[in-house]
Amino acid sequence: MKPKKRITIYDIAEKLNITASSVSRALNNSNHVNEATKNLVLKTAAELNYKRNLLASNLRMGKTKTIGVVVPRINQNFFSNVIAGIEDATYQKGYNLIICQSNESHSKEVKCVNTLMNQHVDCIVISVSVESDDHTHLANVIEQGIQLIQFDRVAEELETLKVINDNETASMEAVVHLIQQGYKRIALLEGPQNLSIFKQRKTGYLNALKKYNIPINNELIIENAWTKELGAAATRKLLSLPQPPDAIFASTSDFSALGVLDVAHDMDIKVPSQLGILGYSNEAFTEITTPSITTIDQFSVHMGKTIANLYFEEMENKEVAVTPKVISIKPQLIIRSSTLKNK
Amino acid sequence: MKPKKRITIYDIAEKLNITASSVSRALNNSNHVNEATKNLVLKTAAELNYKRNLLASNLRMGKTKTIGVVVPRINQNFFSNVIAGIEDATYQKGYNLIICQSNESHSKEVKCVNTLMNQHVDCIVISVSVESDDHTHLANVIEQGIQLIQFDRVAEELETLKVINDNETASMEAVVHLIQQGYKRIALLEGPQNLSIFKQRKTGYLNALKKYNIPINNELIIENAWTKELGAAATRKLLSLPQPPDAIFASTSDFSALGVLDVAHDMDIKVPSQLGILGYSNEAFTEITTPSITTIDQFSVHMGKTIANLYFEEMENKEVAVTPKVISIKPQLIIRSSTLKNK
DNA sequence: TTTGAAAACGCAATCGATTGCCATGATTTA
DNA sequence: TAAATCATGGCAATCGATTGCGTTTTCAAA
Structure with a gap:
């Protein structure tokens, strides 16, 4: 659109027969202007609907x-x-x-x-x-x-x-919770390990198992299961193991946990009695699913x-x-x- | 932080013993520079890790x-x-x-x-x-x-x-769907009527009823029920009527519809057989609730x-x-x- | 060799706002 | 009354990039 000439401090200056310097000082509430002129400037600025050009100001100020x-x-x-x-x-x-x-x-x-x-x-x-x-x-x-x-x-x-x-602690607490609920074979859905958050969550998981002297079973740890679809696929794989897990910690996200829940529903596996499910993030929907999903809120x-x-x-x-x-x-x-x- | 002197076109100009004008033209791929100098400028710009100062450029260009x-x-x-x-x-x-x-x-x-x-x-x-x-x-x-x-x-x-x-049409289609499913007393949860979207949705609702010769019953239209909580409250009010509705169209949002569903669960009212519920927006969770919620996707x-x-x-x-x-x-x-x- | 046109590039103004420095006049102090 | 201080406000440079205009250089045609 036509950039329609905007009002500048020069316009105000001209109208009041002073220089742009003074206008600038007035607008910035400097104490190097007379109170009277300051008010006058502010008044005319408002009248003319002046808006400071931040491009110019920022260029000058460097921030x-x-x-x-x-x-x-x-x-x-x-x-x-x-x-x-x-x-x-x-x-x-x-x-x-x-x-x-x-x-x-x-x-x-x-x-x-x-x-x-x-x-x-x-x-x-x-x-x-x-x-x-x-x-x-x-x-x-x-x-x-x-x-x-x-x-x-x-x-x-x-x-x-x-x-x-504090992903590690949160993850550890989550797994401890599962252990205390009596789950014995806890599987982990992990995210891309080049991201530290996922590494930390895995560490938390491992620490919890260690603390309770539960052997670590690599069969129960599935890499890169961080979407609903990947979570579902991982779950199918896990549940078809000779010794399937009785709980799955979807450390990557609630979406992944949702995939787990879907598969459990499909396979007629009872949650939480036959399979415990724990997600991550406290997405709004976790409260709404049947059953509602235990998760971790990140504030x-x-x-x-x-x-x-x-x-x-x-x-x-x-x-x-x-x-x-x-x-x-x-x-x-x-x-x-x-x-x-x-x- | 120290604004650490950034490289400008002047630095490049100085280094190459030309003026900033030429540098600018080279960087802007103008055809008023020699191909050789253009390449030279681009090369040194890259070497010095030059980044155009958009503040200055924008100020000059006016956009x-x-x-x-x-x-x-x-x-x-x-x-x-x-x-x-x-x-x-x-x-x-x-x-x-x-x-x-x-x-x-x-x-x-x-x-x-x-x-x-x-x-x-x-x-x-x-x-x-x-x-x-x-x-x-x-x-x-x-x-x-x-x-x-x-x-x-x-x-x-x-x-x-x-x-x-097209809120009106969408809303109308939604209500028609309810009618065709056999619902007779369809309530509407409406949003603040100063927003046209909510007015249009109401119009769609009214048009659908009119089309099927269903009398409009103001008792069944609840104002300002556009959050989960307000939706729940409205539902309680509606369901305690002498002649309660058999379907509720939460035209304001899926959150509102969720409130309706909650109350239905609480009161042991079967959805969809005793009460139909229809939301708006196709929030992710509508797919997940039990039962899943019919809604309107806005793309x-x-x-x-x-x-x-x-x-x-x-x-x-x-x-x-x-x-x-x-x-x-x-x-x-x-x-x-x-x-x-x-x- | 001279002329002309085009190519390449420099000069300087411009976009608005800010600010150090200086000039003016007013006020205060000696 | 003279000198010093202070309050105001003007001047001009600055922040970087862009561009119209003008100058120089280059090269080809006459």
Whole structure:
């Protein structure tokens, strides 16, 4: 559209017969302008419907009050909640959010990060994609002097601020819960092990078994079962074993757990009496299934707020690189029907 | 952090002993530079890890290749899907997205819109909040020469591009489906009538009844039942009537329908034989409940893509205001167990 | 060898806002 | 009354990239 001449500080200056300098000072509430002129400027600015050109301002100031967020998928419950949390906290400070999704693709992730750097965002918040093994693009961010916060899925070797869940403990507690409910052969559906979150969840599982002296059975550990379909397939495989499991911990996601439940229904296997099911993420639907699914809540909105606050406390207007720091949020086991064997 | 001197075209120019003009032209692939120097510039730019400063470029060019999106809630399925669709389509064209949530508050919506205008986004895409009755802020957008696209919840009196669902037809088809299943007393849970989408859904309901000569009974129409809790409360009220309904169309959302289902479970009312339930939106969970819930799919991701394409076809680089236009996407009735009375 | 046109590139202004430095006039202090 | 201090506000440079216009260089045609 015609970019219709917008009102600038020069227009205001001209109208009041002063210079743009004074207008700028007045608008920025500097104390180097007369109170009277300040009011006059504010009044005319309002009258003319003046809007500060942030492009010009940001160029001059070297900061944009903008935070870039890169997530694998915007429309995945966990991520959209984190984003909502970030938005909520940053909005109050007058910051804007630019949001990109990597679609779990490494190359798109790199492009997103580059775009955000071009945009001169003050900080990049990222949860890396599954494909990501190479993290030079993130190292690049730091090198360019842009703040970086990683969350949930993090590149561990990079020394940055990180906000994560205590996956290991949560996972361990979950498995302990299963053991205490009397389940003996507990299977694990695990996610891509190049992502630390999935590695940690596996460690938690192993630790729980160790603690209770339960032998580890590799037959019961299925790799890469992190969608509903893969979860279902894994379940079919598991249940056809000579000695099938009596509980399945879908450590990857609730979607995977849902796949498990579907197969159990199909095969007429009773949940939780014959098979216990435990998911991860506390997706809304886990409360609604029959039976409802025991899962782990990650406090996603809170996580978003934590990320934002971390930026404001540690990074905003800081001249030096921040000291790396990891904030770990302890997830909570939400016990529902799908694991209550001895109720 | 220290804004660590970034490489500019001047640095490249200096290194090659040419002027910034030539560098700029080379980087923009202008044909007013020697092929040799062009290659030289590109090579050194890569070596020095040059990144164009979009702030400066945008300021000069007067456009930002950025689209602002305002939705009531980022983490609501429908909206996050629409956003994902928009992102997908705009990303390919090198555009960025700035996303805000109004939290259903009019004042925050106004602030969001103002921020986006300050940011000089090329286009604002909005779905208005429930509270919105006053639309001067949107009129303002147009007046400032910024493109505006409304979707889903639209201010009808404003002449803009609009992408909506054909709520009326969808709603009518849904009710017809109920009638054909043999339901006689069909109740309606309606949303705030200041939003046209809810008005249209009501009209669809009324039209269906009219078509089949079913008397309209105001007792069976409950206002403002658009959350799970309100849906549950409305259901309790409806089911305690002397002549309770035998079907409930939760035209506001699937959440509302879920509330209905909960109450039915509590009161030991059989779904679908004693009570039919029909929702709206095709939230993921509707497939999972017992029984699964009949609902209406809005093709949300597709809607997002449509919005983006509309921008590129009708608005990008256009000098004149676009002629208003409404694109209506026909939602689809997804028939599931909760309404299959005579199966 | 001269002329002309095209190719290549430099100069300087521009997009708006910000800010250090300086000038003016007013007010205060000696 | 003179000198010092302070409050205001103007001037001009700056942030990087872009581009119209003008100048220089190159090369071919006359």
